[in-house]
Structures are given as C-alpha cells and as structure tokens.
Amino acid sequence: MTLRILPPPGAPRRLAAAQLSNSVGDGAYYVCSALYFTRVVGLSPAQIGLGLTVAWAVGSVAGVPLGALADRRGPRGTSAVLAAATAASVLSFLVIRSFWAFLAAVVVYATAQCGLGAARQALLAGLVPAERRTGVLAHLQSMLNGGLALGAALGGLALGADTERAYLAVFVLDAVGFLGCAALLLTLPAVAPVPLRAAGEPRLAVLRDRPYALVTLLNAVLLLRMPLLSLAVPLWIVQRTHAPGWLVSALFVLNTVAVMLFQVRTARPVTDVDTALRALRVSGLVMAASCAVFALSALPGAAWAAAGLLVAGAVLQVDAEMRQSAGSWQIGFSLAPADRMGQYQGFFGTGVPVARTLGPLVLTSLLLVWGVPGWLLLGALLSAASYGMGPAVRRAEAARGRGEPRGAVAEAVRAG
Template identity: 75%
Template sequence: MPLQILPPAGAPRVLAVAQLSNSLGDGAYYVTSALYFTRVVGLSPTQIGLALTVAWAIGSVTGVPLGALADRKGPRGTAVLLALATGASVASFLFIRSFVPFLLAACLYAVAQCGLAAARQALLAGLVPPRARTGVLAHLQSTLNAGLAVGAALGGVALHHDTRGAYLAVFALDAASFLFCALVLLRLPAVPLAAARGKGEPRLAVLRDRPYAVVTALNAVLLLRMPLLSLAIPLWVVDRTNAPSWLVSALFVLNTLAVMAFQVRMARDVDGPRTATRAVRRSGLVMLASCAVFALSAAGLPVGATVAVLVAGAVLQVIAEMQQSAGSWQISFDLAPAHHVGQYQGFFGTGVPVARTLGPLLLTSLLVVWGVPGWLLLGVVLLGASLATGPAVRWAERARAQTTDAGRHDVRPPAASPHPRAGLCTPGRRRAPGPRG
C-alpha cells in the first residue's frame, strides 16, 4: 500500500508532502470544528451553517481570479501565499468569540482554500508532463485520504477530552500544517510565467468558454457524491434502515482506505480525453447500481443482510468515485490552454463548493424525505451527467481546434520557405487524442 500512496521522487513527492501536511491538520479540524464553535464559542448550528454557506459561495467565485493570478505571477509564489492565508484564517479561529468575526474568518478560509487548490493545479501542470498528471493526482488523492484519516484520529483524541484546550490545540495544529505546507512548496522550482494575453483576449478567458462551462457543470453534478458520503448516507442508515449506527463510521473508513489503496490503480489507464470520458461514463453506470443497492437496504431485510447490502452499496460508490475522479482530473487539464491553467482549474474547481453548498439540502430532501424513489432518481441523474460528459468534451475539443486554426490563419509563412505551408504545421498543430508526453 505505501508504494501506491507515494508518488515518484522529485516534484510529485514534494507536492505529496505538502498535501499530507495540510490534510492531516484538516482531518483534525473537520471532526472537531462544529463542536468547538457550538460548545466553546457559543454559536448556534444555524449561524454556523449560514456562515459556511456564505463563505463557500464567495470562495467558489474567487477561484477563477486567484487562478488567473497564479498564471500571471507564478503558481509557486501564489500557492505559498494562499497556504499562509489559509493558516492565518485557521489561527484566527482561536480568538473568535462571536458570529461576525466567525463569518469573516470563514470567508477568508474558503477563499484561500479555493485559490490554493487552483494554484496547486497550475503548479502541478508546470512541473509534471501532461501524460503523468492524472497518475500524480491519484497519488495526491491517496495522500490526502491518508492525512485526513490520521488527522481525524487526532481530532478524536480532542473529542475524547472535550475541553477548550484540546480544541484549541487542534486549531493550532491545522494552522501550523498550512505553514509547513508553504515551506514545503518553496522547495519546488519556479514555473515559467504564462505568455502574455493576446490582443483582444479577455483577462478571464475561461468565463467565455461555454463548452468548458458545460463540462464543469456536469462535473459539479457528479460531485454530489461528496455530501452523499458525508451526510446523506449516514442519515439514511440511521433513519431508514435497521442497521446499527456504528456502520456509518465503518462505511466512512471503508471509503477512505479504498481510495488510499486503489485510486492510483484506478487512474493508471486514464491518459487522454478518450480514456477519461470512458472512465466518467463507467462511473455513472456504477453509481446507478450503487444507488439501487442503497435503496434496497430499506426493504426490511434481516439486520445482517441489511449491513451486507449497505457495504455492497458503499463499495460500488467508492469505485464510481475513483473512476470519476481520475476522468475529471484528466479532462480538466486536457481542455485548459497551457497559458491559462490556473484560471481554468479555478473555474473547474467551483464544482466542489457548489456541491458542498447545494448538495446537503438537495440530497436530504431527495433521499431521506422521499426515500427509495429518490435513490433511483439520483442514480439516473448521475448516469445522465456521466453520459453527457463525452459529447461535452468533444464539443470543447472542436471549439479549441477552431480557435487554434483561426490563430494559424493569422500567421503568414516565411517568404523564403519553398513550401507555402511550411512553418504552419509544427508550432500550433493539435495533437491526436491519446497518450501524451
């Protein structure tokens, strides 16, 4: 398993160490923050929910300009500054005693996190060859899950003590983890700055790229699997089945360990647009099967059979998750112009806060309230989004090819060239789909 988690030496491994650092702190933060803000600070659950909804909504619209900043100023320096800003926002939680400061700190945290994700993707794109990016991202995802698991265990220690000092220690750990992350990122080489914008080219070109926007929207639908695992399935198990409540924790551990062990293997064959769209399409089929199996768990089976059905549903769900992740990573890079990777990754990453913001209400209404028909409808919706991804990607490729061809027609061949088309073929020619070096 360690060989599956650790990426190759060099820039990928440095990125993994940075990922491990802040995911460890985040794992402890995630399992303790709600209790800290309610029990110690005295905020109501409604206040916390409102602040986080506002914060992630703001974060979702700042990822693009911060990604564009990484393109213009360099992704390494931008990532370092945003890691420091994230650490500062977490450290500020140590001193918060009322709602308004909490709202402001939460907004800073969400903005910095969304920007950091975009800058890191741009940094990876500048340091890792295109063909190897999805494999490296799979390693980073495994590292992320390992850090979250260890961090959650540390957070469990704080929950056991249930004291103000224990909670504050967790926040200090999380803040320090982002400081260490910034120091680790400084070990990476600087990435050459992107080329200057062409004449008439918009500053935020991604906002005018309709095919990429459609791909991003479809990916946001598929990312509903995130609140499905963290919120909807636990509520379903407790409210709609006769399974023991401890199974909720067991299913979460199963998901974490599966991603740690098998994400790299799942991503091994994804190396271009065709293989990526196939992976996403397969994920939709598996997700439909998972939803049907979860729906079956409410059929009043014996407890042992219900547990087995829920475990089977969780196994199918994590297989779909790993396939969808690998495919979406590859697609997001393949469709992004080399000089706009930061802003394109910032835009593609908006699917995460959108799913976090809209998913809880949507899924609880669909599954916990509506029940079995809701599971079946969710499966059909996710399958539809996965099947639509292929045509959307091909549309984006055609649009990119047309843009490239238009740019070529503006370039006159050298007068001394014996062949009229010499000089036009190599510099801007679009490569055939498939493995890329």
C-alpha cells in the same frame, strides 16, 4: 503498498508531501470544528450552516481570479501565499467569539482554500508532463485520504477530551500543517508566469468559454456524490434502516482506506480524453448500481441484511468515486489551455464548493423525503451526467480546434 501510494521522486513527491502536511490538520479540523463553534464560540447550528454556505459560495467565485493570479505571478509563490493565508484564517478561529467574526474568518478560509486548489493544479501542470498528471494526482489523492484519516484519529482524541484546550490544539495543528505545506511548495522549481494579456484580451477568458463551462457544470453534478457518506448515508442509516449506528463510522473508514490504497491503480488506465470518458461512463453505471443497493437497505428485514447492503453500496460508491475522479482530472487538464491553466483549473474546481453548498440540500431532499425513488432518481441523474460528458467534451475539443476563445493565444488571433 507504500510504493504504490508514494509518487515518483522529485516534484511529484514534494507535492505529495505538501498535500499530506495540510491534510492531517484538515482531518482533525473537520472532525472537531462543528463542536468547537457550538460549544466554545457559542454559535447555533443554523449560524454555522449559513456561514459555511456563504463562505464556500464566495470561495467558488474567488477561485477563478485567484487561479488567474497564479498564471500571472507564478503558481509556486501564489500557492505558498494562499497556504499561509489559510493558516492565518485557521489561527483566527482561536480568538473569534461572534457570528460576524466567524463569518469573516470562514470566508477567508474558503477563499484561500479554493485559490490554493487552483494554484496547486497550475503548479502541478507546470512541473509534470501532461501524460503523467492524472497519475500524479491519484498519488496526491491517496496521500490526502491517508492524511485525513490520521487527522480524524487525532481529532477523535480531542473529541474524547472535549475541552477548549483540546479543540484549540486541533486548530494550531491545522495551521502548522498549512504553514508546512507553504514551506514545502517553496522548495519546488519555479514555473514561469504567462505573458501579459494582449490588447483587447479578456481578463478571465475562461468565463467566455461556454463549452468548458458545460463540462464544468456536468462535473459539478457528478460531485454531488461528495456529501453522500458524510451526510446523506448517515441520516439514511439512522432514519430509514435497521442497521446499527456505528456503521456510519465504518463506511467512512472503508471509503478513506479504499481511496488511499486503490486510487492510483484505478487511475492508471486513464491517460487521455478517450480513456477518461470511458472511466466516467463506467463510473456512472457503477454509481447508479450503488444508489439502487443503498435504496434496498430500507426494505423490511434483519439488521444484518441492511448492514450488508449498506457495505455493498459503499464499495460500489467508492469504486465509482475513484473512476470519476481520475476521468475528471484528465478532462479538466486536457481541455485547459497551457497559458491559462490556473484560471481554468480554478473554474473547473468550482464543482467542489458548489457540491458542498448545494449537495446537502439536494441529497437530503431527494433521499430522506422521497426515499427509495429518490435514490433511483439520484443514480439516474449521475449516470446521465457521466454519459453527457462525452458530447460535452467533444464539443469543447471542436471549439478548441476551430480557434474559438480558449486563452491568450486564441484571443489574440481573434483580436487580430
């Protein structure tokens, strides 16, 4: 099983090591940060929510220019600098004691994280052949989940201690992880920066690529499943079902372990746009089935029956998640021009902060207010978005074939 999780030797394995390095600290950070900011810093939950919403909104906008910077300056060095910037922002949490200082720190954190994601994708694209990228990303996702699980366990120890010193140790661990990530990234071969822009070429060509923007929008809709297990399902279990509360933790562990063990196998058949679209269509159907099963858990009955339905829904959900991830990775890379990979990946990656920002509001409104009909509507929405990817991707491919603006080369031709 270890051999399935680890990518091939060379650049892919170093990328995986860098991913593991920062994900362990992140896992501990995610578990402990809310309690630290409320109990130690003294912020209210409303202030934390507002700060994180603003931070991820800024980060989603900053990802595109930072991705473009990676194209211009080289993704290896840019990735290392952004990893170090993330470490610095985490260390600043040790000394902040006011809302405005917290807001400034989390804005830097979210901006650096979004830029790091775009730059690392560009680095991977420059070091890994196109036909192997989705497979390597599957390995990285497995390592990410393994690191998050380990980090969450360490964070649990800090929660058990419930002291300021324990929480501070978690932030130091996270910062050291990102510094280790930066050091590992610098051991990779350099990827040559793209040539300077031609006269009249837009600085951020991706913002004019409407077909790619549509694909990115649909991907953001599909990523609304991200807050399901971390927010919507826990609240659903407590408020609408008779299942035991400890099932919240069990479902999270189930998801993490499943992705760690099976993401590589699930991504293996996805090798081109056609197989990616097929994976997304199946993902949409499985996700709709998952939502229906989750909805059934609220029906009157024994606690064990509700728990069984919730476990079944979580199994379907993680299967849909792995298929959607593999399909989206392949499409995001396939439609991006090679000379603008950083800015295109930065734009495509905005779906993650958008889902983090809007997902909680959308899901709680749909599921906790509407109940069973909300689950069915959510399943229909995600299924429709997955099927809508087909026409959207074909349109983007056609635009690329017609020579519409898709990067430096196409822009130069049109300008000439």
